[in-house]
Amino acid sequence: MTHMHVAGSIHADVTAPAPVWLTRPEDVNALTPKLWSRTVHRDEDGVIQVGGVRLTDLAEQVGTPAYILDEDDFRARAQDWRSAFAGWTVYYAGKSFLCGALARWVDEEGLNLDVCSLGELTVALRAGFAPSRIGMHGNNKSETELRLALQQGVGRIIVDSSDEITRLEALCDELATTANVMIRVTTGVEAHTHEYIATAHEDQKFGFSINGGQALVGMFRCHHSPRLNLLGVHSHIGSQIFDTNGFEVAARRTLKLFSQFREATGIELAELDLGGGFGIAYTKEDDPASADELARGLRDIVEHECRAFGLAVPAVSIEPGRAIVGPAGLALYRVGTVKPVDVGGGVTRRYLSVDGGMSDNIRPALYAAEYSAALASRTSTAEAVVSRVVGVHCEGGDILVRDEFLPADVRIGDLLAVPASGAYSRSMASNYNHTPRPPVVSVRDGKVRTMLRRETLDDLLSLDAGLAENEE
Ligand SMILES: *Cc1c(COP(=O)(O)O)cnc(C)c1O
Numbered sequence: 001m002t003h004m005h006v007a008g009s010i011h012a013d014v015t016a017p018a019p020v021w022l023t024r025p026e027d028v029n030a031l032t033p034k035l036w037s038r039t040v041h042r043d044e045d046g047v048i049q050v051g052g053v054r055l056t057d058l059a060e061q062v063g064t065p066a067y068i069l070d071e072d073d074f075r076a077r078a079q080d081w082r083s084a085f086a087g088w089t090v091y092y093a094g095k096s097f098l099c100g101a102l103a104r105w106v107d108e109e110g111l112n113l114d115v116c117s118l119g120e121l122t123v124a125l126r127a128g129f130a131p132s133r134i135g136m137h138g139n140n141k142s143e144t145e146l147r148l149a150l151q152q153g154v155g156r157i158i159v160d161s162s163d164e165i166t167r168l169e170a171l172c173d174e175l176a177t178t179a180n181v182m183i184r185v186t187t188g189v190e191a192h193t194h195e196y197i198a199t200a201h202e203d204q205k206f207g208f209s210i211n212g213g214q215a216l217v218g219m220f221r222c223h224h225s226p227r228l229n230l231l232g233v234h235s236h237i238g239s240q241i242f243d244t245n246g247f248e249v250a251a252r253r254t255l256k257l258f259s260q261f262r263e264a265t266g267i268e269l270a271e272l273d274l275g276g277g278f279g280i281a282y283t284k285e286d287d288p289a290s291a292d293e294l295a296r297g298l299r300d301i302v303e304h305e306c307r308a309f310g311l312a313v314p315a316v317s318i319e320p321g322r323a324i325v326g327p328a329g330l331a332l333y334r335v336g337t338v339k340p341v342d343v344g345g346g347v348t349r350r351y352l353s354v355d356g357g358m359s360d361n362i363r364p365a366l367y368a369a370e371y372s373a374a375l376a377s378r379t380s381t382a383e384a385v386v387s388r389v390v391g392v393h394c395e396g397g398d399i400l401v402r403d404e405f406l407p408a409d410v411r412i413g414d415l416l417a418v419p420a421s422g423a424y425s426r427s428m429a430s431n432y433n434h435t436p437r438p439p440v441v442s443v444r445d446g447k448v449r450t451m452l453r454r455e456t457l458d459d460l461l462s463l464d465a466g467l468a469e470n471e472e
Contacts, residue, residue: 015385016349019403021285028375028384028407034281034288035372035419037070037328039443046379048417051443055332055376059415061448062441064334065356067426069451071105071444074328074422077291078109081320084291085298091135093276093321094120096423097329099440101451103127112155114319118145125152135319137184139205146171149179156180158234158273160207162214165221165228172227181222182234182273183208185215187253191238191246191277206236210253219261232314233257236275239322242288244297247274251298251305259309268312274298276319280326282420283370291323322423329422331361331438332376333389333400335414350387352410357391358398359435361418361425371401376417380407389416393433426452434460 018024031040031048040050048055051070058068081090091112094103098115103124106113113129115121116137124134131152138145139160146164149157150171159165159181172179184207208215215233222230235250251274258269279288289297298318306313333354340348363369373389385408389401400418410416429437436455441448464470 014346014348016343016347018386018405021283022386022403022405023284025384025405028405029379031374032284032372034286035284035327037073037330037419037422038076039070039072040330040419042379046377048374048376050330052446053443053448055415055417058441058443058448059332059334059377062439062450063454064332064415065354065360065438066332066454067329067360067421067438067440068332069102069325069329069422069440069442071328071442074102074105074325075109077324077328078106078111080291081324082110084295085318088295089315089317091273091317091319092324093319094124095427096321097325097425097427097440098123099451100127101442101449102325103129107133112317114321118142118148121145121148121152121154131155139207141167143167143171147175150175150177156182156231158182158184159218159222160184162208162218162221165218165225169225169227178227178229180229180231182231182271183215183218183222184234184236185210185254185257187235187237187250189235189237189246189249189253191241207234210257215257216260216264219257220264223261223265223267230269232269232271232273234273234275236273236319237277239277240279241277242279242286244289244294244301247298248301248305250274251301252308255302255305255309255311258311258314262311268314270314271317272302272314273317273319274302276321276323278320278323280322280420280423283372288323326420326423329420329425329440331356331400331418331421331425333416333418335410335412335416336392338411350385350406350408350410352387352389352406352416353392354389354400354416355392356438357393357400357435358395359391359393359430359432360438361400361421362428362430363424364399364402365395365397366428370403371418371420373401373404373406373416373418375407375410375414377413377415380409382407382409384408389418393435431455431460436460 091114092106093114112133114135132155134154136149136157186207186209208218222228233254237246337353339351358365384405387406391398439454440451
C-alpha cells in the first residue's frame with residue numbers, strides 16, 4: 001500500500017520524522033501478532049524464535065540473507081481457507097511462492113493449485129501434484145505450455161484470448177483430446193490497490209473484456225468448439241485487497257454473463273472463479289479480514305447475485321496466494337553498515353544497510369510496498385528511532401523497509417527480520433548485480449529443512465560462456 005509522507009513536526013533529537021501512518025510503538029521489542037507467523041516469539045534472552053528455531057542459530061546454519069517459512073503456520077492457514085470456504089474449491093496461487101516441498105504441503109492440505117508458466121507447471125508435476133487439480137493461467141501461453149498441460153490432463157485451462165482458443169483447438173486436434181476451459185474476463189472493477197497490481201480495469205493485458213462484448217464472443221466460441229468444454233467464467237480483480245466491494249461488482253458482472261449465456265444457449269454454466277488478491281498485514285496499520293469473514297461475505301454476494309439473475313449457485317472457486325504463504329514467511333538479514341544521513345534542515349535519517357535488497361524483495365521498488373522489521377538477535381532498551389532498511393544494490397530505490405521504528409542502538413552484526421515475506425519475495429527474486437538468490441528453509445518443531453538451497457556464485461557463473469572455465 002502507498003502511504004503519504006509528510007514533513008510533520010521535527011523531533012527534538014532531529015532524527016527523521018515518521019510518516020503519518022506509522023505510530024511510535026510503546027515497546028519497540030514487542031512483536032505485533034498479525035504481522036508474524038503463528039509460532040514466532042522472543043526467547044527469554046530476546047532472540048526471535050520461529051518453528052522452535054532461534055534466528056541466531058538459523059543465521060549460523062544457513063547464512064543470511066535467507067527466507068524462513070513456518071510450516072505449521074502455512075498448513076494452518078491453508079486449513080483456515082479450506083474450511084472457511086468449505087463447499088468451494090480453493091486453488092493456491094503458485095506464483096506467490098512454489099517449490100517441490102511446498103507443492104506437497106498444498107496437496108497434503110487438500111488445496112488445488114494454480115500455475116501460470118511452464119516452470120511452475122513442471123514443478124507441480126514433478127512434485128507429484130495431481131494434474132486434475134491444477135489450473136493453468138497465462139495471457140500468452142506457448143504451444144509448449146499448452147501441449148504439456150493437455151498431455152498431462154491439467155484440470156482446467158483459463159483461456160485469456162481468442163488467439164489462445166485457436167492455438168488450443170489446433171493442439172487438441174493434434175493430440176486428439178479435449179480441454180476443460182474457463183474464460184478469463186475483465187469486469188472493469190478497479191481494485192483499491194496500487195495501479196500495477198489492479199488487473200480488472202479495462203486498459204490492461206488480461207482476459208476478455210465484458211464491456212466490449214469480447215467475453216460473450218469468447219464463451220460462444222468455446223461452447224461451439226468440439227474440442228473445448230466450457231466450464232465457466234474466471235475473474236481476478238487485483239491483489240492486496242482488503243474488502244469485498246470489488247468482488248461484489250465482479251460477481252454481478254460475471255453472473256450477468258452467465259445469464260446472457262443462458263439466454264442464448266439455454267445452458268447454465270457450472271463454474272465461477274473469483275480469483276485471488278486477498279490482502280495481508282505488512283505493517284501494523286494493515287487490517288485484513290479473516291478467511292471466515294471473507295467467506296461469509298463472498299458467499300452472501302454470490303447467493304444474492306444468483307438470486308437476482310434467477311441462476312442456480314454455480315460451483316465457485318477462489319485463488320489465494322499471498323494470504324496463505326505471505327504471513328508464513330520472514331526474511332532474515334544481517335546489518336553491515338549504519339549510516340546517519342543528513343537529509344537537510346538539521347534532520348538525520350538512520351540508514352541500516354543489510355546484506356540483501358531489491359534482488360530478494362522487489363516489491364518496495366516495484367509497488368512502493370511498505371514492510372515492517374524487527375531486531376531479531378536481541379532486544380534493546382534504546383530509544384525507538386525511525387530507520388530505513390536498505391540493501392546492497394546500486395540503486396537509490398534499493399529499499400526494503402522505507403520507515404520503521406527500530407532501536408537507536410542497532411549495530412553491525414545485528415539480525416533484522418522482515419515479516420510477511422513469504423509471498424512474492426523469493427518468487428520475484430532476481431540476480432541483479434550478480435547476486436545469488438537466498439535459500440528458502442522451512443522450520444517446524446525445532447527442525448530446519450532446505451526447501452530451495454542458496455544459489456552459489458558458481459551457479460551463476462556456469463551460465464557465462466565468456467569465462468574460461470565454460471569455454472567449449
Ligand atoms: C496473482 C493471481 C492470484 C493470486 O493473487 P494473491 O494476491 O497472491 O492472492 C490469483 N489468481 C490469479 C489469476 C492471479 O493472477
